[in-house]
Amino acid sequence: MTKAEANKISTDEAAIRALIESGNQAHHRRDAAAIAAPYAKDARIFDLAPPLSHHGLDRKELEAWLDTWVGPVDRDSRDFDIAISGDLAFGHGFYRISAESKAGGHAVFWFRATLCLQRSAGEWRIVHEHTSVPFRMDGSFLAATDLEP
């Protein structure tokens, strides 16, 4: 890899990390438009909740989810590994949500996130996102929302 290529990748990685950080800040503000902004229109989203897959970010569902919390929805990102080649990139790491539920109680949970991105008209766009928690294979089939990385 030439120095110019290495510099380019480092700039791209910084742009993708900034995209993730902007998402964290948008969660804090409960700003659905800002959360939705980096997603490609036809992004394939494997979400925490059913169904198995969404075609494009569902703004209504996002707003309904944001509305289940009181005050800021704090989302932190940790341990994101990012790889880039040309106009393609992927990243994987963990998110931690900490927020006050309208139903009562303070929720804190970690989940896994994989982001697949493509550069379009000079901007990185999320074309695929996979977020999840594992489930316990002890016969309970319970989502493991109490795990930490």
Add this chain to the structure above:
Amino acid sequence: MTKAEANKISTDEAAIRALIESGNQAHHRRDAAAIAAPYAKDARIFDLAPPLSHHGLDRKELEAWLDTWVGPVDRDSRDFDIAISGDLAFGHGFYRISAESKAGGHAVFWFRATLCLQRSAGEWRIVHEHTSVPFRMDGSFLAATDLEP
């Protein structure tokens, strides 16, 4: 994109689809070595079961899981979208497992899969895999193992 570049991507996509299909066949044979073969040694794996993340494929755990079934573990893949740039690729789609449990009963379930790959010494290797089912946000926190794509 030149025609040569397009041909290269089409060859790479065929290689990645073959890797997925080999995994299906290896599941049918309950062949842990063949299932493990395409994973990079330090692959970061977000699995169906806890913990949140594995560093490298856990052969013992895979063998223990394969041993919970009687006869073939049939894994089908569906709707995999694959994107490639240089030595980097990602793919996302669905797997369906159909197998006879030793505990009794025939299990059939779909789950989501995201694969992140890097080419190393001419071979595509899985450097990250994320598999999951969503969970019900109705207060039950139950893994949704009854969904279909």
